[in-house]
Amino acid sequence: MKIFIGADHRGCALKEKIINLLQKNKFNVQDLGAFDCEKSVDYPKIAYKVAKAVTVNKTNRGILICMSGIGQAMAANKVNGAYAALCYNSQAAQLSRQHNNANILVLGAKFIKPNDIAKTVNNFLNTEFEGGRHLRRVNQIKKIEKGLKLGN
Helix, strand or coil: CEEEEEECCCCHHHHHHHHHHHHHCCCEEEECCCCCCCCCCCHHHHHHHHHHHHCCCCCCEEEEEECCCHHHHHHHCCCCCCCEEECCCHHHHHHHHHCCCCCEEEEECCCCCHHHHHHHHHHHHHCCCCCCHHHHHHHHHHHHHCCCCCCC
C-alpha cells in the first residue's frame, strides 16, 4: 500500500507528525505538500494531487489535512474514484473503511484530539471493507459519480 499525504498550511504541522508515525510503522509515504507551514496555500490543489494519486491504484490510500477538513473532503471527492471521508475520531475512520470503502482519510487539524491521531490513522489504514450490504450502497455512489440514475 502506498500512502499519499497532503495538507494546506493549517494542516502542515499535523501532516509532519503523521508522516513520522507512518514512517516508523514502515509505510510507503509520499508527501505531496504543502512544504512550508508558514506560507498560505490553496487546499483544492493539494486535495486534487492526493486524490489523483490515490485513484491510480486500488491499493493506494490518501490522507488530507486542513483546519476543518471540510474543504479538503469537498475538493477530493470531485475526482472520479476518490472517496474521501472526513473523520474526527478513530471510530469514524474505521467505519469509513468498513462500510464506505473510503480511500482517503480527511482530518481537521482543529478538531481531532491529539491522543486520537495515531488510532484514527491506524484504523483507516488497517480496516478492510466489509462488502455485503455495504457493497450495494458503494455501487450506488459509483452510479451517482457516473451520472446514472438510481432506482427507487
